[in-house]
Amino acid sequence: MNRRRVVVTGLGVAAANGVGVETFWRANLEGRSGISRLDAFNPDEFAVKIAGQIRGFDPLAYMTEDVAKRVDRFVHFGLAGAQMALTQSRLNLTPENVERVGVIFGSGLGGQLFHEEQILSTFERGFMRTNPISVPRVSPNAVASQIAIRYGFKGPNMVISTACASGAHAIGEAFRKIQYGEIDVCLTGGVEAPLTRFNFSAYCAMRVLSKNNDNPTAASRPFDRDRDGFVMGEGGGILLLEERDHALARGAPILSEVTGYACNSGAHHMVIPDPDGADAARVMVAALADAGLSRVDYINAHATSTKANDYAETKAIKAVFGAAAYRIPVSSTKSMIGHSIGAAGAIEAVVCTQALRDQIIPPTINLDQPDPECDLDYVPGKARPSRLQHVLSNSFGFGNCNVSLIFSQAT
Amino acid sequence: MTVPEIQQKVIAIVAQKFSVDAVKINGETRLAEDLGVDSFGAVELMFELEEAFNLKIEDSEIARVRTVNDIVAYLVSWLDKQNPPTT
Numbered sequence: 423m424n425r426r427r428v429v430v431t432g433l434g435v436a437a438a439n440g441v442g443v444e445t446f447w448r449a450n451l452e453g454r455s456g457i458s459r460l461d462a463f464n465p466d467e468f469a470v471k472i473a474g475q476i477r478g479f480d481p482l483a484y485m486t487e488d489v490a491k492r493v494d495r496f497v498h499f500g501l502a503g504a505q506m507a508l509t510q511s512r513l514n515l516t517p518e519n520v521e522r523v524g525v526i527f528g529s530g531l532g533g534q535l536f537h538e539e540q541i542l543s544t545f546e547r548g549f550m551r552t553n554p555i556s557v558p559r560v561s562p563n564a565v566a567s568q569i570a571i572r573y574g575f576k577g578p579n580m581v582i583s584t585a586c587a588s589g590a591h592a593i594g595e596a597f598r599k600i601q602y603g604e605i606d607v608c609l610t611g612g613v614e615a616p617l618t619r620f621n622f623s624a625y626c627a628m629r630v631l632s633k634n635n636d637n638p639t640a641a642s643r644p645f646d647r648d649r650d651g652f653v654m655g656e657g658g659g660i661l662l663l664e665e666r667d668h669a670l671a672r673g674a675p676i677l678s679e680v681t682g683y684a685c686n687s688g689a690h691h692m693v694i695p696d697p698d699g700a701d702a703a704r705v706m707v708a709a710l711a712d713a714g715l716s717r718v719d720y721i722n723a724h725a726t727s728t729k730a731n732d733y734a735e736t737k738a739i740k741a742v743f744g745a746a747a748y749r750i751p752v753s754s755t756k757s758m759i760g761h762s763i764g765a766a767g768a769i770e771a772v773v774c775t776q777a778l779r780d781q782i783i784p785p786t787i788n789l790d791q792p793d794p795e796c797d798l799d800y801v802p803g804k805a806r807p808s809r810l811q812h813v814l815s816n817s818f819g820f821g822n823c824n825v826s827l828i829f830s831q832a833t
Numbered sequence: 834m835t836v837p838e839i840q841q842k843v844i845a846i847v848a849q850k851f852s853v854d855a856v857k858i859n860g861e862t863r864l865a866e867d868l869g870v871d872s873f874g875a876v877e878l879m880f881e882l883e884e885a886f887n888l889k890i891e892d893s894e895i896a897r898v899r900t901v902n903d904i905v906a907y908l909v910s911w912l913d914k915q916n917p918p919t920t
Binding site for chain 2 (some may be wrong): 487554555
């Protein structure tokens, strides 16, 4: 089958260490952490009091007050990122082409903030007072629908929910739809706004979050001996994907090319990854085969800062690349912004595209004492200029939903 | 509360709810046509009015309301029923 080529022509991002691509990217290259004591709510009675909370994000810079009031924070991130990506791409919309533009997003949790607020209010004020906007506001697919409504995109519209792999799945499926000719353009990515009291308590209950409350910027430390769990984050990563000839014909900026995608399941446990990392290895191998590659120049790891993930992912990388694994730089975006669940894979796709553009690898911060079982080159502390042609990004979700994406330098 | 006071209070609530400058709203302002309020917005507005005036508005009344003054008229008649004129 003749597959069409798919390129990235626009980016948008909101993360704890920066809103907007340039600000975010500079923070990543400088190794700046966005983790702090959270104040989205009062964390006093929680064992964990820190998060990758975004400060200074003003939804009104990206949408009208009327819209901002009616959608949840995860949709704010989506609409903001969509505007950034579309501005950068200079995409021209016509009544003829809007049916060939899709919107495919990822969100693990949907509108948690309004959900919690409405449940509390309904139990207090009575079930006749449930807000009629609850369903459209809480539904995870609100983000894709709101973007389509705003811009008039009439192609496929959906939201994929696979926990921490949601954003990566969305990008992969958008890539396929363009590759196979169903659509020419797709706004894709992942968004998450998980910092609510109930949701946070639920993650605390699983004992998966770092309790390094006294030193927030050092709390997320993938591959380090002293890590004690991941840090919850929020945000969004948005990409405009486009069929290559379509982009070339209109003189669009080509930022990178999506060249490989695979997804699978570990069929093992709702939370714990297969300790051998066999499923993670399998998904990387499949993505490499999809791209027709045998190795890559950089791996943006899932790297959550939990022992279970660090061990499984390290083993998997070695299983896939053999002795060459030790020569492939691997780094963790989550060391700086925490784990933004359904947004993570998409924010990391923004990182991969920027790394290819600038030929530089952002670091893994807080890696002071490597865990002896984690012995790859994790690019500790400092960004590293490097010749980058092909990069691989891993996303592994709760429930063993695995995704690998491969991005290549624009040619 | 006098009728003009009720009208002012309704206008303030509508203005805040739908992010419209209060000076642009008067008794004849139509919720759907002039302010773009949809059915969800109308229900949300009724919740706010119920809280502000401490009353219960029936669904059938929501459907009948078209302008700001329709709301005011409904509130006035409701308040009259609660506190019949003593003179």
